[in-house]
Amino acid sequence: MNGSAGWRCGGWRACLLLSGLVFGLYAISLPAFFVGDDYDHLLKALWQAGWTDAVRMTFWGAWGPVWYLSWYLDYRWWGLNPLGYHLTNTLLLATAVVTLFGLVRKLWPGAPLAAWAAALLFASHPLHDEAIIYLAARGHPLAALLGLLTLLAYVQSRMRDDRGPAFRGALLAAALALSLLAALAKEVALSIPAWIAALEWSLPREPRSRPAWLRAAGAGSLFLCAAVASQGLRFWVVGFESNKLRGVAGDLEALAKRLVEELPIYALMGSLPLPFGSVDYQTLQRWSPLGWLLVASALLGGAAALRRVARRSHGFSPVAGLCVLGVVIALSSLAPLLWADLPLRRRYLYAPSIGIVLVAAALLQALARRQRRAAWALLAVLVAGGAAVTVQRNLLYLRSGAVARDLIETARQAPLGESAGWVSGPLPRIALTTLPRAYGGDFVSGAYLLHETDLHSALILFGVPQPRIDAALKCYYADDYYAAAAIEGPARLRLTVRFRSAAAFAAAAERDPRADREGRLLSAKLRSADPDSRTLIYDLRPHASFWSAPSGMILVYSAAGVRRIPLAELPRGPLVLKRPS
Secondary structure (H helix, E strand, O other): EEEEHHHHHHHHHHHHHHHHHHHHHHHHHOOOOOOOOOOHHHHOOOHOOOOOHHOOOEOOOOOOOOHHHHHHHHHHHHHHOOHHHHHHHHHHHHHHHHHHHHHHHHHHOOOOOHHHHHHHHHHHOOHHHHHHHOOOOOOOHHHHHHHHHHHHHHHHHHOOOOHHHHHHHHHHHHHHHHHHHHHOOOHHHHHHHHHHHHHHHHOEEEEEEEEEOHHHHHHHHHHHHHHHHHHHHHHHHHOOOOOOHHHOOHHHHHHHHHHHHHHHHHHHHHHHOOOOOOOOOHHHHHOOOHHHHHHHHHHHHHHHHHHHHOOOOEEHHHHHHHHHHHHHHHHOOOOOHHHHHOOOHHHHHHHOOOHHHHHHHHHHHHOOOOOHHHHHHHHHHHHHHHHHHHHHHHHHHHHHHHHHHHHHHHOOOEEEOOOOOOOOOOOOOEEEEEEOEOOOOOOOEEEOOHHHHHHHHHHHHHHHHHHEEEEEEEOOOHHHHHEEEEEEOOOEEEEEEEOHHHHHHHHHHOOOOOOOOOOOOOEEEEEEEEEEEEEEEEEEEEEEEHHOOOOOOEEEOOEEEEEEEEHHOOOOEEEEEEEOO
């Protein structure tokens, strides 16, 4: 493969333009406050004595030393200022966009539209909000960037120019090192060997060279060694039993069920022309047949492109080559997620979206051969639509962070109560009546808020040394939180939750409120369930110590805001707390 001036990445002007677009799209979310697991990661960073402790840190059985180290360095530099963390994540996206632009330019130097299309579509993809703005998801953009750098270094190592074999060997070693770091950042990067194999298959063949399948298998096997090494390190640190990738590995029936249920939904969420990136899970389930049609089209198109690449004599078939690479990246990046027992989340489509935009770029370039203006116009429409949704979702996270900050500030105002057990000094006593996990939608379409363990970590970070949350009744759908919380005298509190969807009602009716525990101030018991009105009514029964702790308070917490009611101010008669508008 010969290098030429046309392989250059497009110059510093293109880099500045693309980086400016990324920062312009995400500028509104830079001051967004921490949400969700951000607080747990911040607390873990606070407890680390140095960077060596940071690389050994685990979270929920997962070990990602590369991104944990980056998080720890951000904490050392920025402390509890979210601006710095958002700058780092946005910089990761901007660097990935520039790298993708350079990669496509090197693979297809005579087709500027393809490079610009891939970079612009990736920069404005509306599914990236969770991976970029939700700071605890940093492993995804970090692993994807390292994966793109791996592809770029590998392509450079395959170029035959005057730099000599020693330089190309160093680039290959750098690509292997980058793939190892990517796998140590997030498990999704374990699919990089498949990326490399697809790339090698698509590269030009030289006369009397080995068959394409043999070269692809050899290159993929080489990078598979790096992936295996990363998992060896993982198992050594966290063990097999607690490793995330264990998941459904031994249960083929569960794996098949996840494949049938989630693959079409991921296909719908990642499709650029379709408005499924910001809708709830129930809507995605109803449209799953269309998702299967998209999956089938991708497989058939990828197979046709693979056949065309295999039948060429020499040279590079750009459209077919990029389609093969894109389909392999999109599907192989989902494999670790379906294999492991991981929930359906938007951030898991960050790496697969690389493949989606590569296929889109190849098709747009093919259209440009016949209708150049139409291709550029279609690209402009797709980018503008993606940018509009991205800004809208940035606003969602900005408001979600404001609600989380309001909750933390309200909880910090709790008067201090009595000492308890081994803790010296008074404790704030808190009872949460509702706690939605997401803002502005469900766990697929909404922005993260937080739950009681996140609030516990947040209170420690912001100056409450030993907070005590005595009761928390979870409601995971933010738009389905309480309709009214009626406090009927000092002996009984009644919570009414009215759900907007039958699926959300059924899921909540089967869920244990998980608030009846020894030592808690409140116990929750399901009083009645009405499927027709999709309404659940809970009795929140105070323990004897609840009313004897006048320093405690009830937090009525929803996506619309927070209301604090000190126990000492509870009326003796009925009080109804209407849902905020």
